[in-house]
Amino acid sequence: MARRKYVVGNWKMNGLSDAIGEAQTIFSAADGHGTVDVAICPPFTLIGTMAAAAPGKAVGGQDCHSAVSGAFTGSVAAPMLADIGASVVIVGHSERREGFGENDAEVRAKAEAGLSAGLSVILCVGEPREVRESGGAIDYVLTQIAGSVPDAFDPQRLAIAYEPIWAIGTGLVPTVADVAAMHGAIRGALAARFGDAAEAMRILYGGSVNGDNAAELLDAGDVDGALVGGASLTAAKFVPIVAAAAALG
Numbered sequence: 001m002a003r004r005k006y007v008v009g010n011w012k013m014n015g016l017s018d019a020i021g022e023a024q025t026i027f028s029a030a031d032g033h034g035t036v037d038v039a040i041c042p043p044f045t046l047i048g049t050m051a052a053a054a055p056g057k058a059v060g061g062q063d064c065h066s067a068v069s070g071a072f073t074g075s076v077a078a079p080m081l082a083d084i085g086a087s088v089v090i091v092g093h094s095e096r097r098e099g100f101g102e103n104d105a106e107v108r109a110k111a112e113a114g115l116s117a118g119l120s121v122i123l124c125v126g127e128p129r130e131v132r133e134s135g136g137a138i139d140y141v142l143t144q145i146a147g148s149v150p151d152a153f154d155p156q157r158l159a160i161a162y163e164p165i166w167a168i169g170t171g172l173v174p175t176v177a178d179v180a181a182m183h184g185a186i187r188g189a190l191a192a193r194f195g196d197a198a199e200a201m202r203i204l205y206g207g208s209v210n211g212d213n214a215a216e217l218l219d220a221g222d223v224d225g226a227l228v229g230g231a232s233l234t235a236a237k238f239v240p241i242v243a244a245a246a247a248l249g
């Protein structure tokens, strides 16, 4: 099955209101690469403004709570994201798993909340450096997949992002062969559990993707796109990644 390439910017805790123009520049440039789906996930504070400034474009959150409402000071529910114009949410990013102690069950509940709110979900998995070095990366990630992917979903609305923790923001990237092996293992695990639906699911790679390495990473087996942190903050750095995805069809 042909899967459209998907390139997603995770702005993390970066950007004030003057960054909206940059997002508009990115979305306009992405229009010239119409074979690629592009989304930007800015901080919560910018989602509403960005969605209003870029009608029809995919703007998303970087996290959501698993409940729809309640006494959860400081948290944002998935229906709240949808209410201000978001169409996407990232769940289970390693900076949430590690920094906020989120486990697979919570990530799964957040994914279910996002799907129930009508959002597309990008569910992150990835191993720490010592696990990669000990040879246990695939087992580790497949355990995360087993524990955090919901049982029922529209495969068009749930993407997996494989993000080795040691590659995030470090300039380090796995070999193309290691990326292909991991993505193939993830696809295999999804197929064993969900059958044909696994073929429709997109599996993104994330971790120090930039304009120079995007073409070869995106061309690796079972890589359907990229989740991009640092290089998604400016059009100058992000658009070449979108272009590399477009060149691969």
Ligand code: PEP
Pocket (backbone or CB within 6 Å): 010, 163, 167, 168, 169, 170, 206, 207, 208, 209, 227, 228, 229, 230, 231
């Ligand atoms: C990320 O945070 O999801 C990420 C991949 O970051 P970076 O591209 O900066 O490594």
